[in-house]
Amino acid sequence: MYTETGRKALRINKAIRKLKIYWPFAKSSMLQALAYKAGALFMNVYMFMSIAISYFLWSAIFDSSGSGMLQGFSKPEMLVYIVISAVAGALSRVYITEDIGREIVDGSIATALIKPVSYVLRWLFSAFGGFVVSLVMPCWLIIAGMIFHGLATGSFAPTPAGVAVFALSALLGFAISFLFEFCFSLLSFYTTYIWGLAIFKDAIVGLLSGAAIPLAFFPGAIRGAIEFMPFAGINYIPVMIFLGKIQGLDMLAFLARQAFWIAALSLAVKILWGRALRRLVVLGG
Amino acid sequence: MRRYLRLYKLFVLQYLKTLMQSKLDLAIGIAGFVISQASGLVFILLVFTQIPEINGYGIDQMVFIYGFSLLPKGLDHLLTDCIWWIPGTFVTHGGLDKFLIRPLNVFFQIACEKFQADALGELAVGAALVSLSIARGAAELSVLDVMLFIVAVLAGTVIYTSVKLIAATFSFWYKNSFHIINTIYHLNDFAKYPISIYPKFIRIALTAIVPFAAASFYPASYFLDRSSLAGSIGIAAAAAAVSGSAAYGFFLLGLKSYDSSGN
Numbered sequence: 001m002y003t004e005t006g007r008k009a010l011r012i013n014k015a016i017r018k019l020k021i022y023w024p025f026a027k028s029s030m031l032q033a034l035a036y037k038a039g040a041l042f043m044n045v046y047m048f049m050s051i052a053i054s055y056f057l058w059s060a061i062f063d064s065s066g067s068g069m070l071q072g073f074s075k076p077e078m079l080v081y082i083v084i085s086a087v088a089g090a091l092s093r094v095y096i097t098e099d100i101g102r103e104i105v106d107g108s109i110a111t112a113l114i115k116p117v118s119y120v121l122r123w124l125f126s127a128f129g130g131f132v133v134s135l136v137m138p139c140w141l142i143i144a145g146m147i148f149h150g151l152a153t154g155s156f157a158p159t160p161a162g163v164a165v166f167a168l169s170a171l172l173g174f175a176i177s178f179l180f181e182f183c184f185s186l187l188s189f190y191t192t193y194i195w196g197l198a199i200f201k202d203a204i205v206g207l208l209s210g211a212a213i214p215l216a217f218f219p220g221a222i223r224g225a226i227e228f229m230p231f232a233g234i235n236y237i238p239v240m241i242f243l244g245k246i247q248g249l250d251m252l253a254f255l256a257r258q259a260f261w262i263a264a265l266s267l268a269v270k271i272l273w274g275r276a277l278r279r280l281v282v283l284g285g
Numbered sequence: 286m287r288r289y290l291r292l293y294k295l296f297v298l299q300y301l302k303t304l305m306q307s308k309l310d311l312a313i314g315i316a317g318f319v320i321s322q323a324s325g326l327v328f329i330l331l332v333f334t335q336i337p338e339i340n341g342y343g344i345d346q347m348v349f350i351y352g353f354s355l356l357p358k359g360l361d362h363l364l365t366d367c368i369w370w371i372p373g374t375f376v377t378h379g380g381l382d383k384f385l386i387r388p389l390n391v392f393f394q395i396a397c398e399k400f401q402a403d404a405l406g407e408l409a410v411g412a413a414l415v416s417l418s419i420a421r422g423a424a425e426l427s428v429l430d431v432m433l434f435i436v437a438v439l440a441g442t443v444i445y446t447s448v449k450l451i452a453a454t455f456s457f458w459y460k461n462s463f464h465i466i467n468t469i470y471h472l473n474d475f476a477k478y479p480i481s482i483y484p485k486f487i488r489i490a491l492t493a494i495v496p497f498a499a500a501s502f503y504p505a506s507y508f509l510d511r512s513s514l515a516g517s518i519g520i521a522a523a524a525a526a527v528s529g530s531a532a533y534g535f536f537l538l539g540l541k542s543y544d545s546s547g548n
Binding site for chain 2: 036038039041042043045046049050052053056057059060061063064065066070071191192193196197198199200202203204206207212213217218219
């Protein structure tokens with residue numbers, strides 16, 4: 001018979017053991033991301049390019065509009081939205097679809113499955129490595145720059161609490177993104193052309209997550225539906241929290257919505273993974 | 286020349302056969318590119334529910350510019366998608382060996398390696414947007430204009446191919462140059478919108494260094510604003526000639542320093 005504290009200690013021990021087993025997957029994906037320094041550098045250049053395009057485009061849009069506000073955004077707010085949305089996009093980007101797809105198509109998933117390691121957790125940690133790299137590399141530099149810029153011009157002043165909640169919401173966004181990508185990559189059990197499907201998916205997610213344009217720009221009824229979908233939790237919700245456009249009780253409700261989607265998608269992963277595995281046929285060895 | 290045309294026809298027919306084998310993949314690829322480009326259109330439509338024009342361009346003109354930019358991009362994508370494989374498959378893994386032992390132009394063989402039918406999605410969206418915006422009065426094309434339009438699209442295609450080829454050729458010296466091509470190629474995102482929204486240094490870079498603006502915005506402005514022929518399609522043709530010969534020369538230079546990876 002364990003005492004209550006004993007049981008607790010046991011549970012913590014178990015968690016630490018799990019972390020020890022899976023942490024190397026996170027570490028190796030971090031090292032991989034940093035190994036090709038030119039590659040990492042060019043990824044950042046690419047990100048800055050996308051920010052620059054949106055920046056100049058929105059500047060021109062606001063300058064041509066004549067009014068200072070568009071759908072509740074002032075020009076400085078929109079520029080912050082673009083930059084922070086790119087940060088949230090980098091944090092939530094999960095590069096597992098192609099890797100999982102390749103393992104399924106070429107059959108190397110068989111060797112992965114006979115190891116005493118959970119397939120889902122392995123990729124979760126691997127993706128988390130990417131999250132950490134994005135967190136350390138460009139993102140905080142940009143966020144620090146934005147805060148400084150906001151304070152200097154007085155246009156926008158994020159509070160430390162706001163930044164902290166943004167970080168939490170972005171982490172939840174990463175979890176939603178991971179679970180969705182994992183479900184998506186299981187399509188490799190049914191088609192070998194996952195690359196073509198990924199283009200399709202990226203376009204849809206870009207639009208519905210608020211990365212392409214704030215969801216506030218969608219017309220009323222559609223907007224409500226899109227805001228409820230899981231994709232809003234990947235980008236739109238964290239960014240709106242950073243901007244202070246979602247506050248107080250609303251903020252709690254939106255965080256709860258993110259948590260709800262994490263629970264729902266976890267369940268979906270469980271069900272779909274079991275189903276897909278039954279379909280798996282690997283020839284030869 | 287004739288021999289090459291005949292061979293190309295054979296290659297394409299052969300490739301179409303493999304495509305027909307997996308019609309689902311073909312449908313997925315085309316649909317993927319249609320949706321991907323259509324989402325850019327959604328952005329423009331949503332913005333224009335708020336404002337009447339951007340820098341003097343109304344919604345029809347913006348759609349024309351956006352659609353026009355997809356035509357050279359899609360055509361290049363259709364014909365020479367395999368340039369993307371130069372760093373990995375061809376140089377790092379030594380796949381170029383098989384091309385070098387055949388009595389045929391190496392670049393031609395790279396182009397033949399794949400006929401990227403997914404690009405038909407891009408081309409369809411581009412053609413639809415251009416036709417729609419013309420029907421709604423964005424521009425009026427005479428017979429001469431239609432011919433100039435074709436010339437402009439072809440020149441733009443050469444520019445796209447050249448930029449890709451130059452970026453990919455770096456892999457003969459720096460093996461892992463995939464990210465270089467990726468980043469340089471995506472500079473074309475700048476050229477989907479009127480170039481006048483950017484500051485001067487970006488405009489110069491997109492005209493003289495990586496001439497994506499010459500591939501899409503300048504020629505499009507000829508049909509929209511009736512800007513001078515030399516300053517629009519002239520720039521496109523000149524940029525195509527210069528970048529085309531530079532890219533091919535650079536590629537030949539790279540080919541000289543190719544050493545097979547062995548097998």
